[in-house]
Amino acid sequence: MKKTLWLIFGGGILFVVLFFLGLSYGVFGFMPSFEDLENPESNLASEIISSDQQILGTYFIENRTNVDYSELSPYLVDALIATEDVRFYRHSGVDLKSLFRVVGKTIIGGDRSSGGGSTVTQQLAKNLFPRKKLNKVSLAVRKLKEWIIAVKLERNYTKEEIIAMYFNTVEFGNNSFGIRTAAQTYFAKDPADLSLEEAAVLVGMLKATTLYNPVRNPENAIQRRNVVMHQMLKADYLSQEVYDSCKLLPLDMSRFSQQDHQYGLATYFRENLRQQMLAWCADHRKPDGKPYNLYKDGLKIHTTINSRMQAYAEEAVAEWIGGQLQADFYEHLKGKSNAPFVNVTKAEVQRFMMNAMRLSDRYRNLKKEGKTEEEIMADFKTKTKMKVFSWHGEIDTVMTPWDSLWYHKWFLHCGLMSIEPQTGYVRAYVGGINYKYFQYDNVSQGVRQVGSTFKPFVYTLAMQEGEYAPCTQVPNVPVCIEQAGQEDWCPKNSGHEREGEMVSLRWALAHSVNFVTAYLIKRFPPEAVIALTRKMGITAQMDAVPSICLGTMDISVKEMTAAMATYANKGIHCEPMFITRIEDKHGVVLEEFSPVQQEAMDEQTAYLMIDLMKGVVEEGSGIRLRFKYGLTQPIAGKTGTTQNHSDAWFMGITPTLATGVWVGGELRSIHFTSMTYGQGARAALPVWGLYMQKIYADSTLAFPQDDFEKPDYLPVDIYCHQDKAQAEETDEETVDYGPEM
Numbered sequence: 001m002k003k004t005l006w007l008i009f010g011g012g013i014l015f016v017v018l019f020f021l022g023l024s025y026g027v028f029g030f031m032p033s034f035e036d037l038e039n040p041e042s043n044l045a046s047e048i049i050s051s052d053q054q055i056l057g058t059y060f061i062e063n064r065t066n067v068d069y070s071e072l073s074p075y076l077v078d079a080l081i082a083t084e085d086v087r088f089y090r091h092s093g094v095d096l097k098s099l100f101r102v103v104g105k106t107i108i109g110g111d112r113s114s115g116g117g118s119t120v121t122q123q124l125a126k127n128l129f130p131r132k133k134l135n136k137v138s139l140a141v142r143k144l145k146e147w148i149i150a151v152k153l154e155r156n157y158t159k160e161e162i163i164a165m166y167f168n169t170v171e172f173g174n175n176s177f178g179i180r181t182a183a184q185t186y187f188a189k190d191p192a193d194l195s196l197e198e199a200a201v202l203v204g205m206l207k208a209t210t211l212y213n214p215v216r217n218p219e220n221a222i223q224r225r226n227v228v229m230h231q232m233l234k235a236d237y238l239s240q241e242v243y244d245s246c247k248l249l250p251l252d253m254s255r256f257s258q259q260d261h262q263y264g265l266a267t268y269f270r271e272n273l274r275q276q277m278l279a280w281c282a283d284h285r286k287p288d289g290k291p292y293n294l295y296k297d298g299l300k301i302h303t304t305i306n307s308r309m310q311a312y313a314e315e316a317v318a319e320w321i322g323g324q325l326q327a328d329f330y331e332h333l334k335g336k337s338n339a340p341f342v343n344v345t346k347a348e349v350q351r352f353m354m355n356a357m358r359l360s361d362r363y364r365n366l367k368k369e370g371k372t373e374e375e376i377m378a379d380f381k382t383k384t385k386m387k388v389f390s391w392h393g394e395i396d397t398v399m400t401p402w403d404s405l406w407y408h409k410w411f412l413h414c415g416l417m418s419i420e421p422q423t424g425y426v427r428a429y430v431g432g433i434n435y436k437y438f439q440y441d442n443v444s445q446g447v448r449q450v451g452s453t454f455k456p457f458v459y460t461l462a463m464q465e466g467e468y469a470p471c472t473q474v475p476n477v478p479v480c481i482e483q484a485g486q487e488d489w490c491p492k493n494s495g496h497e498r499e500g501e502m503v504s505l506r507w508a509l510a511h512s513v514n515f516v517t518a519y520l521i522k523r524f525p526p527e528a529v530i531a532l533t534r535k536m537g538i539t540a541q542m543d544a545v546p547s548i549c550l551g552t553m554d555i556s557v558k559e560m561t562a563a564m565a566t567y568a569n570k571g572i573h574c575e576p577m578f579i580t581r582i583e584d585k586h587g588v589v590l591e592e593f594s595p596v597q598q599e600a601m602d603e604q605t606a607y608l609m610i611d612l613m614k615g616v617v618e619e620g621s622g623i624r625l626r627f628k629y630g631l632t633q634p635i636a637g638k639t640g641t642t643q644n645h646s647d648a649w650f651m652g653i654t655p656t657l658a659t660g661v662w663v664g665g666e667l668r669s670i671h672f673t674s675m676t677y678g679q680g681a682r683a684a685l686p687v688w689g690l691y692m693q694k695i696y697a698d699s700t701l702a703f704p705q706d707d708f709e710k711p712d713y714l715p716v717d718i719y720c721h722q723d724k725a726q727a728e729e730t731d732e733e734t735v736d737y738g739p740e741m
Contacts, residue, residue: 268431
């Protein structure tokens with residue numbers, strides 16, 4: 001009898017051993033190897049990192065970015081252990097004491113409040129190798145496999161590594177996978193900076209991400225947070241005093257930010273970058289020979305964007321356009337027929353609106369459903385609940401989709417790009433006013449008529465050939481140029497100041513005189529101007545006609561800004577750079593990028609043009625930068641206003657930053673009808689002024705305020721009527737623009 005019992009007992013033990021060995025070696029289905037544990041399959045988001053090391057956003061299927069143990073707040077670790085696995089440091093993956101408690105109290109005693117038996121390591125095993133739909137037998141086998149995986153994890157990783165891996169694998173709701181993303185989403189912090197109560201909220205969510213979501217269910221979240229802190233108190237991680245004070249704290253979710261490509265900083269830049277990175281991934285292979293996946297491989301994309309400058313640029317756009325210009329536009333066109341469209345027929349308005357309808361997501365979705373054009377139009381004319389954009393936040397309203405299209409046509413748009421002339425680094429990029437509602441990128445996608453901002457290129461050719469200098473006097477009189485097979489081209493000035501007089505080129509550019517620009521294009525052919533702009537990075541289509549000198553062609557903000565930056569870089573053009581390097585998920589550098597440069601003009605010519613454009617700010621159309629925005633630093637610039645005031649421009653250059661701003665309606669037929677509001681100095685320049693005010697006021701940026709570097713030798717006089725002796729004595733380039741000019 002005893003022998004039989006021993007045989008049964010020994011056989012049972014042998015069966016269990018063999019069964020677990022079979023599980024371990026994959027006899028009963030997949031069992032991860034050590035290599036699998038080293039490299040678990042998970043979707044890691046690729047990070048967009050600013051030049052000042054801030055996360056601008058991510059590209060993801062699962063919005064997950066890993067952290068190391070050293071990057072975790074101690075409160076996170078203590079809260080997790082106290083709540084989920086109080087004997088974490090005393091077991092080797094499976095906590096037998098907890099298992100016996102579950103069997104005795106939960107299963108036999110029916111006490112569901114006694115807690116579970118899974119350790120943090122077992123939960124990690126489950127997260128690393130998720131369960132599929134299983135029947136009861138398969139689920140029991142799977143749980144045993146997770147025991148084995150947990151033991152393997154404990155043998156191959158330290159406790160600290162296991163905790164970090166666990167926090168990297170859990171989901172926190174609101175499209176947040178892993179603790180780094182969760183900390184950013186809910187509290188706009190890195191995991192290391194989380195406070196006690198914030199850590200308790202996030203750990204509390206692990207029990208049920210929806211039920212204890214602090215945004216959707218704040219009362220539940222507070223209760224759960226306090227339960228977590230009470231567990232920390234019981235585990236001696238907190239004192240009674242700390243617990244008593246913290247449990248009374250309100251839930252502050254003011255920094256919650258949805259992690260989505262439509263929200264956050266630099267949305268238009270991130271979309272532009274996404275297109276570049278998709279092309280890069282298609283051309284670059286991982287060690288296994290497969291192309292990189294932008295959404296799964298956890299790439300680290302180091303960009304040239306400075307997060308503070310980007311924020312200042314977006315604030316400046318919102319402050320001027322949203323705070324003032326948009327209101328002026330409403331008031332200006334209020335009550336006018338077909339507004340916001342100007343000088344168009346009803347038939348043309350109908351065509352504009354039909355095009356807008358057909359480009360909408362709603363139209364495409366209805367088409368996919370097989371709806372006819374008549375059914376789609378009926379849908380667009382039916383009132384429905386919706387959200388619409390406003391500068392004061394989204395508005396919940398009821399209107400027809402057709403009316404919402406018309407409503408959104410009223411908004412003025414903006415494109416801004418800021419580039420470092422010496423490197424080509426793009427420091428700020430604002431493609432529009434709100435990416436969720438207006439996804440057209442006015443920096444790179446959009447090309448608009450540039451108007452008078454093109455004039456400096458004509459003046460550059462005159463300076464470069466050596467025939468003209470800033471102080472050269474030319475007649476401010478009408479000019480006509482013959483055109484084969486066409487009427488003579490005879491441009492007019494926008495005003496009549498000093499017409500019929502001799503004026504310096506400096507004065508002419510400062511006041512954007514069309515007669516003088518036509519005078520120059522008559523002496524330097526359009527083909528030569530186009531050739532120069534090609535060296536300065538402008539690739540847009542341009543016809544070799546005299547009117548080119550007044551900026552009748554369409555060019556992007558990106559190309560115009562990079563071209564203007566050439567002047568501040570001593571005539572060397574740098575292609576705009578968005579990326580400095582790309583790393584894999586381990587931080588290994590995959591590729592580094594360097595500026596692409598080309599000499600467009602000599603240093604002397606570049607400086608002469610800078611000096612000419614300084615006049616625009618000192619006494620010309622850009623003078624309000626001085627008296628209204630109080631910017632006393634060295635600034636060169638050029639305003640631009642196109643026909644019918646459809647496009648307003650300002651190009652502003654400092655020694656270390658060139659910034660281009662465009663403002664206008666979505667369509668050219670949407671515009672101010674008065675020069676008072678629609679000119680570049682009134683509509684676009686304020687964005688630049690506010691932006692630079694913020695940059696200069698930020699001492700942490702340490703933005704340089706030195707003057708443009710003067711060449712050792714200049715072949716011409718740049719002081720015009722200023723006393724030369726005084727200039728030599730003071731060695732300053734202050735210019736006296738007296739009434740005699």
